[in-house]
Amino acid sequence: MQCSYCERRCDIPEGGTGFCRMYTSLQGVITERFPGRWSACGTSVIESMPFYHIYPGSRCLTIGTAGCNFRCRYCSNAYIAKEDPEVQADKMYRLSAADLVGTAMRFKCKSIVFNVNEPAVSIPSMLEVANEARRAGIMTGCLTNAYMTEESTELLVSMFTFFNISLKGLSDEFNRRYIGIPSCGPVLRNIAAIAAVRHVEITTPLIQDCNDAEIDAMADFIADISPSIPWHVFRLLPGDEMHDAAYPDIDRIDGELISAREKLRYVYFHNFVGSDWVNTLCPSCGAVVIERFSLGCGGDKLNRNHCDGNSCPECGRAIDLVL
Amino acid sequence: MSTAIIDARGWQNTFDLRSGDRVQSHTPVVNMVKGVLKNHPYPGDMDAGSNRWVSDTALELIKEYNPRFVYLTYAAQYFKGRYNKMTADERSRMIDNAFSELQRFIDLSRFTAIVIGSGNMAPLMDTIDVTGLNGIAVCTNWSTKYAGLYEPSSADMKYLESHPLIEKIVPREEIVSLFDGTPEQAARTPEFLMLARQGHTFRAMSPAMRVPVMIPADNFRIPLHIPVDGVDDLTDVRPALERLIAQKNIALIVMEGVGLDEFSMPHRPCINGKGWFFYETGDAQHLALSSGEHRFFDYPKGYKHFDEVDNTREYPFSGYFKSIPANLFGSSFTGRSIAVGNKSMFMHMVTGADICVECFSRNLFNQGTMAVVHREDKL
Numbered sequence: 194m195q196c197s198y199c200e201r202r203c204d205i206p207e208g209g210t211g212f213c214r215m216y217t218s219l220q221g222v223i224t225e226r227f228p229g230r231w232s233a234c235g236t237s238v239i240e241s242m243p244f245y246h247i248y249p250g251s252r253c254l255t256i257g258t259a260g261c262n263f264r265c266r267y268c269s270n271a272y273i274a275k276e277d278p279e280v281q282a283d284k285m286y287r288l289s290a291a292d293l294v295g296t297a298m299r300f301k302c303k304s305i306v307f308n309v310n311e312p313a314v315s316i317p318s319m320l321e322v323a324n325e326a327r328r329a330g331i332m333t334g335c336l337t338n339a340y341m342t343e344e345s346t347e348l349l350v351s352m353f354t355f356f357n358i359s360l361k362g363l364s365d366e367f368n369r370r371y372i373g374i375p376s377c378g379p380v381l382r383n384i385a386a387i388a389a390v391r392h393v394e395i396t397t398p399l400i401q402d403c404n405d406a407e408i409d410a411m412a413d414f415i416a417d418i419s420p421s422i423p424w425h426v427f428r429l430l431p432g433d434e435m436h437d438a439a440y441p442d443i444d445r446i447d448g449e450l451i452s453a454r455e456k457l458r459y460v461y462f463h464n465f466v467g468s469d470w471v472n473t474l475c476p477s478c479g480a481v482v483i484e485r486f487s488l489g490c491g492g493d494k495l496n497r498n499h500c501d502g503n504s505c506p507e508c509g510r511a512i513d514l515v516l
Numbered sequence: 517m518s519t520a521i522i523d524a525r526g527w528q529n530t531f532d533l534r535s536g537d538r539v540q541s542h543t544p545v546v547n548m549v550k551g552v553l554k555n556h557p558y559p560g561d562m563d564a565g566s567n568r569w570v571s572d573t574a575l576e577l578i579k580e581y582n583p584r585f586v587y588l589t590y591a592a593q594y595f596k597g598r599y600n601k602m603t604a605d606e607r608s609r610m611i612d613n614a615f616s617e618l619q620r621f622i623d624l625s626r627f628t629a630i631v632i633g634s635g636n637m638a639p640l641m642d643t644i645d646v647t648g649l650n651g652i653a654v655c656t657n658w659s660t661k662y663a664g665l666y667e668p669s670s671a672d673m674k675y676l677e678s679h680p681l682i683e684k685i686v687p688r689e690e691i692v693s694l695f696d697g698t699p700e701q702a703a704r705t706p707e708f709l710m711l712a713r714q715g716h717t718f719r720a721m722s723p724a725m726r727v728p729v730m731i732p733a734d735n736f737r738i739p740l741h742i743p744v745d746g747v748d749d750l751t752d753v754r755p756a757l758e759r760l761i762a763q764k765n766i767a768l769i770v771m772e773g774v775g776l777d778e779f780s781m782p783h784r785p786c787i788n789g790k791g792w793f794f795y796e797t798g799d800a801q802h803l804a805l806s807s808g809e810h811r812f813f814d815y816p817k818g819y820k821h822f823d824e825v826d827n828t829r830e831y832p833f834s835g836y837f838k839s840i841p842a843n844l845f846g847s848s849f850t851g852r853s854i855a856v857g858n859k860s861m862f863m864h865m866v867t868g869a870d871i872c873v874e875c876f877s878r879n880l881f882n883q884g885t886m887a888v889v890h891r892e893d894k895l
Contacts, residue, residue, distance in 0.1 A: 234647070235723030236822045252822065255723050269881070273725055284727045286647060286719070296721060299652060300822070309725065430881055440525035465524040466833075466876055466883050467531060469538075486536055486832050489524070490881045494832075496536075 257309020264373035323352035412453035566592035589857035594773030627767035634797035635735030636775025660717035664706030664818020739779035754808030844868030864888035
C-alpha cells in the first residue's frame with residue numbers, strides 16, 4: 194500500500210512500516226501507529242518556536258510526536274526524530290485531542306504549536322487536535338519541512354493557521370548529502386502553496402561552506418513569493434552526525450546576508466546567545482519596531498513591541514504582523 | 517554593574533547582566549576574562565573533556581587573577597549518568613575519572629580543598645502521571661523529587677493522596693513554616709509540594725523531551741571532605757570556610773551527582789536539608805552552601821515559572837532568578853574570588869564570586885560560555 198502523506202510515498206506492506214516508521218498498513222489502509230502519543234507537551238512563548246510575526250509575546254502549548262521523513266545529518270532533535278518511534282512510544286504522553294486543548298486552556302495558551310518533529314508523520318492525530326482547538330477558539334501552528342504531498346499540504350493548510358517552514362538548501366547535492374532527499378522541489382512547491390493562504394515564516398539552518406553559498410538564491414526564491422515573509426537564518430548548532438562540525442562564523446554569515454536584506458523585509462539571524470539580529474526594523478524608516486532577546490536554541494523572547502497596532506510608531510508604515 | 521561576557525564560539529559580546537543590554541567594556545578584568553573564554557571553548561556537557569574544561573579554565577583564571585577563593589562544580593558525570601545507560605563498571609570508571617580531574621586541579625593549584633558530593637543518583641523506575649489533573653502540576657528546574665500543585669480539585673487530591681508512588685503532599689503553610697518564609701516568599705511557593713518516592717518522578721506537562729535513566733536519590737546526607745571538625749550540616753560549611761580562609765587559599769568544590777556511595781575521598785556525612793526536605797543537586801543546594809542558610813525560596817521547587825514570563829524581567833541570562841541572591845560567601849569575602857562550573861548558567865547567581873565562568877548550555881545544547889564579572893575593583 195502506498196503512503197501518500199509525504200513525498201517519499203513509501204510502499205508499506207501489510208503490518209509493515211515506511212521510512213518514518215509512524216504509519217503502517219492495516220487491511221489496505223495507511224494507519225497511524227501511535228495515535229494520541231506525544232513526546233512533548235509544555236508551555237513556551239511563541240518567539241522561541243520561532244514565530245516573530247504572529248501574536249507577539251503570546252504563550253503557546255508546544256507539542257510533538259516522534260519520527261521524521263528527513264534524515265538531516267545535523268538534526269537537533271535526533272533522539273526524537275531519528276530514534277525508533279516504537280522504542281519511544283511507552284515514554285510518551287498519552288493525551289487525547291480534548292486533553293491537549295483542555296491543557297492549553299488551563300495554561301492560558303493562545304495557540305498550540307507542533308514543533309518537535311515533522312507533523313506530516315502524525316497527520317491524523319494532529320487533525321483531531323486542530324479540530325478540537327478550532328472549536329475552543331485556540332489557534333494552531335506548526336514547524337514543518339514541507340516535504341509532503343499536495344494532498345497532505347491541503348490537509349495541513351486546513352489544520353494550521355500559521356507555519357514556520359524549513360528551507361534547508363536548494364541544490365540536489367546538498368539535499369542528498371545532508372538531508373537524505375533527492376530534491377527540494379516538493380518543498381519549494383509547498384512553500385508557495387502554503388504562503389498563498391496562510392501566515393508563513395521560513396527558517397534556514399546555515400552550515401558554513403555547505404549551504405551558505407545559496408543564501409542569495411534562497412532569498413530570491415522567498416522574495417519571489419513575497420518579500421514580506423520573515424526569514425530566520427539559523428547558525429548551525431553542531432549536533433548529531435555533525436557534532437564535530439565548526440560553528441559557523443557569525444560575522445561572515447552576517448556579511449553574506451547583506452544582499453538578502455535588500456530583497457526581503459524581515460531577515461533574522463539567530464540561534465546563538467545575544468544575537469544582534471532578532472529585532473524587527475521598519476522596512477521604510479529602519480526604526481526598531483519590535484525588540485527581542487535571544488538565548489539561542491529556542492530561547493528567544495519578546496522584549497518590547499513599539500508598534501502602534503500594526504504600524505511603525507515613527508513613520509506609520511504597516512508592519513507585517515498577525516495580532 | 518555586573519558585566520556578562522558571552523562567548524558564542526568565535527563571537528564575543530558584553531552585556532549588562534541586569535538589563536541584558538549590550539555594553540562596551542574593555543577594562544583590564546573584562547579583557548582578561550575575554551581572553552580566558554577564548555582560550556577555553558566549552559566541549560559540551562556530555563563530552564569527555566567537559567570536566568577538564570572546568571580545571572583548565574580555573575587554572576588559567578588563577579594564573580591571571582590570583583584569587584584566594586575558588587568555587588568549582590564538576591558536572592560531567594551527573595549529565596552522563598542522568599541520560600546514558602551504563603554498566604556498573606562504566607559508571608565506576610566515570611566517577612574515577614571525575615575524581616582524577618578534581619585531584620589534578622588540587623595538585624596544580626595547591627589550594628586547600630573542601631569537596632562536597634551533591635548526592636547519589638538512583639535508577640528511574642517509574643513516573644507518576646499528573647497530566648490528567650484538573651489542577652496544575654509543575655515539575656521544573658531539573659527537579660525530579662518535587663512537584664508543585666495548584667488549584668487541585670477534590671478528585672485530584674483523592675487520586676494523589678492514594679497514589680502509591682507519592683510519598684508526601686505538603687501544604688504551602690508547612691513549607692513556609694519549615695523555612696521561616698515571609699509572606700512575599702509564600703506567594704511564590706506552590707499551594708502544595710508533592711514528593712515522589714525514591715526512584716520515581718512526576719510526569720507533568722513539560723516541553724522537555726529527554727527522559728532520564730538516573731535521577732537524584734533521597735540524599736538526606738551527602739559526603740563532605742573538609743580539613744576541620746564540627747561540620748555536620750550543609751549550612752555549617754560557610755562558617756568553616758570563613759575560618760579556614762583566614763589561613764589558606766580555599767577551593768570549594770562540588771562533585772555533582774556523586775553521593776556517599778561513590779565519594780572516593782575521605783569524608784563525613786553531612787546533613788543535606790531540613791526536616792522532610794533535602795536538596796537535590798542544583799541551585800538551592802549551592803545557595804545553602806555559599807550562604808550558610810537554607811534557601812528554599814530563592815528559586816522554589818514547583819513554582820509556576822511560566823506566570824513570571826513577562827517582557828520586563830531583569831537578568832535574562834540567569835534562568836528564573838529575578839535578582840542576585842544576597843549574603844553569599846563570595847560577595848562578602850574581601851579577597852579575590854572566582855567560580856567555574858559546567859553544571860548550568862547559575863554559578864554567577866549562587867557563588868557571589870568576583871569572576872564567574874560557566875558553560876552556556878540549554879537542554880544539553882552547547883552554545884558556548886558565559887562569564888560574569890561582578891567586581892573589577894580588586895585587580
